[in-house]
Amino acid sequence: MAYDYAPFPYTPPPGLTQPEPRHRVVIVGAGPIGLAMAIDLAQQGIASVVLDDNNVVSVGSRAICWAKRTLEIFDRLGVGERMLAKGVTWKVGRNFHHNEQVYAFDLLPEPGHKYPAFINLQQYYVEQYLAERAQDFPDLIDLRFLNKVTDHADHGDHVTLDITTPDGNYTLEADYYLACDGAGSATRTRMDLPFKGQTFEEHFLIVDVEMETSPFGNHDTPERWFWFNPPFHNGQSALLHKQPDNIYRIDLQLGPDTDPQIEATEAKVIPRIKAIVGDTPFRLDWMSVYKFRCAKLDRFVHNRVIFVGDSAHVVSPFGARGGNGGIQDLDNLGWKLAAVLQGKAAQSLLETYNTERVHGSAENILNSSRATNFMTPKSPIEALFRDQVLDLAADHPFARKLINSGRLSQPCTLAESPLQTPGDAPVPPGTPLLDAPILDAQGPAWLLSKAQGSFTLLTAGPAYLPDIAGIARIGINQSNDYPCYRSEDGHVETRYGTVKIYLLRPDGHVCAVFDTPDPTAIIAARDRALGATL
Amino acid sequence: MILDDKLGRDADAFYNALMDAHEGLDETESHALNARLVLIFANEIGDLDRLKTLLTTARQNTTS
Structure with a gap:
């Protein structure tokens, strides 16, 4: 609907x-x-x-x-x-060349996170x-x-x-x-x-269709499917995603010389969709023709x-x-x-x-530029390299890594920013916290939901976390006079170790790590994260 | 023979640099650049047995 x-x-x-x-x-x-x-x-x-x-x-x-x-x-x-x-939760992407799968990637292969790789x-x-x-x-x-x-x-x-x-x-x-x-x-x-930046000359058609039958065929789990030169869309690329309400997103590369006014019409779009989904009934929900920048x-x-x-x-x-x-x-x-x-x-x-x-x-x-460049070769030599990468990928792992249909969003590291106090730890300064399952008084819970929104000290080690105005405290596998939680399945220890004390910014990024709970050092790191040393 | 990934996290940066090396060249010039690259890379590898294996591997992937 x-x-x-x-x-x-x-x-x-x-x-x-x-x-x-x-x-x-x-x-x-x-x-x-x-x-x-x-x-x-x-x-x-x-x-x-x-x-x-x-x-x-x-x-x-x-x-x-x-x-x-x-x-x-x-x-x-x-x-x-x-x-x-x-x-719609998903984590696996599959790249196809013609009809053959050449490379698949799993964006979150490990358990113990509240949220999946993508919805x-x-x-x-x-x-x-x-x-x-x-x-x-x-x-x-x-x-x-x-x-x-x-x-x-x-x-x-x-x-x-x-x-x-x-x-x-x-x-x-x-x-x-x-x-x-x-x-x-x-x-x-x-x-x-x-x-300032780069404009890509290719036109892409983006279509949402509603249909009961999954175009993923026998795959129950929704995934991200990307085709180079698919049989249903010769010489171009195509991308398929599932959305809620039985709506499927189809992106089709159209080439640089197409007229967006003509392409974004039902007369042109419906035959393209039929080439992909066959005779399955579908409803066209939304379409648009884009050039990317x-x-x-x-x-x-x-x-x-x-x-x-x-x-x-x-x-x-x-x-x-x-x-x-x-x-x-x-x-x-x-x-x-x-x-x-x-x-x-x-x-x-x-x-x-x-x-x-x-x-x-x-x-x-x-x-994003590298992915778009790979997908839309702008000269015969770029097309030659792209096609040879795809051919080599069938037999050779190194070539699979060169296939680029999009490197999916990951948070960047802020380690170089002056707000972070440099240090070494399993979760180093500049990276967002890693989620893990914990137990609170009500039962199973997530570290993520406890540790964001204010400056927070966090440790899964033995140290007693000092009481500092404006800084929350979380102890894992401790019993102290501040919020303490049991780790579930050892994920907190695996991800954070059992030695370091972490100071998190309100946006959940680690801004400093400590071996000992020294209040002077912790206050200095918090003040630095608030710009005191700028 | 399996060609394992040795480029790791630099794969995309290498590919991009390779495309940049061809930027603005016509097909003949690109063809010559590729030939020079093969010769330079061969010298870097410097091992005839390894090079012969790589030549065979590349030839096996010829689709035509």
Whole structure:
């Protein structure tokens, strides 16, 4: 059944009748990034106004692949379990050349994690669940649909916005302006900021079809299937994913010389789908023809205007690094902006959002560009190498590793960032925490759900964790006067060892490791993570 | 003979560098570049028995 696009209610904003007091944060764009941003800030007590020129969720499934790290962030925001319950879980990708499988990869071969390698879930569900979660904070999140920002100006210590609504125009003032307004960011255009990168000449057709019969055939478990030169789509590539509600995503490479207006018609699309699924009845749910771009801003922080998500960087979709990269942006920014607004850190801490996420998005762009280059050879010699890699892959493991249909989203390491105190440990500084099963008073639980959202000391060793204001404590296999849990099946010990003491940032990244519970060293590392040494 | 993966995490970076080496060359120039690469790589390997095995392996994969 097709998704019911119920419009969000519009209420005339107070600014139409009288000037509003200056807001702390205005978020422009109520897509997945803007909504998650507002929830993250609200959970830390920071109020925001969210403005969107539209009043429905994303039309079309668009971003569908949500990676493990994203789900772990959604868990912290209180929507992870709902996404997991609705989404289609998968972890195996298979690459085919013609009809033959040449390489398969398992993105999470080990047990003991709350969230899987990936779920597929249509962007409209993600936005709906986030919008509903945002309504849990009526005093902190002010959602304003059909509020279009037409201009803005940075005045050094605040930003002013001109906004138009169905009932007229008004202005707002805010300490910070978060541009979550997507790939075509009007904020970016107004500021005339260069958005540099690579445009790929190939057109791709993206189609969602609803059908009862699985195109994965006898495979019960949904997977990611990618074909080079499939028999049903000669000379091109194809990608197949399953989404909830019996909807299947099919991506077809069309080549550079096709006319998107002609290709995105039922007359052209239905025969292509029939070539794949045969005579099975299906319903066309959504289709679109794309050219892809990999591009980013040089800087994401421009004084009081901060770019988050697609407004800051776009990638080709092979690797699922667009939406997932954007969620990692807000995960990085949320606690820093809250700390600055609460007077716990200087404004210079926000500069590390810039450096850490420019680094992360550069890695995403590198991987997405390489995958797209492999899939769309732009010269005969590139096509020759690509085809020979595929031929060699049948017999030779090294060639299988060269096949690139997308290197799927992984969080980057922030080890080089000045916020982390260098050190060696099984989970080294700069990496997000590793989940593991534990037992709490109610029964089976997950380390992940206990350890994110504030600075946290964590150990599975014998050390007594010192009581330091503003730092939570978690002991594994201990009995002390702070939260302690039993490890299940030894996963915590295996992943963290039984020696080190870990200090986690509020975004769940390890920022320092210790051999002894020295309060002075721990406080110094926490202060460093808050930007004290910048 | 199985050609095990020795490139590891650098596989994508190598492939990309190889494509960059061909950037802007016409087919004749690319053909010459490949020939030079084979000769240079052969010298790097420097082991005739190994090289003969590699030549045979590559030839076996010829599909035409």
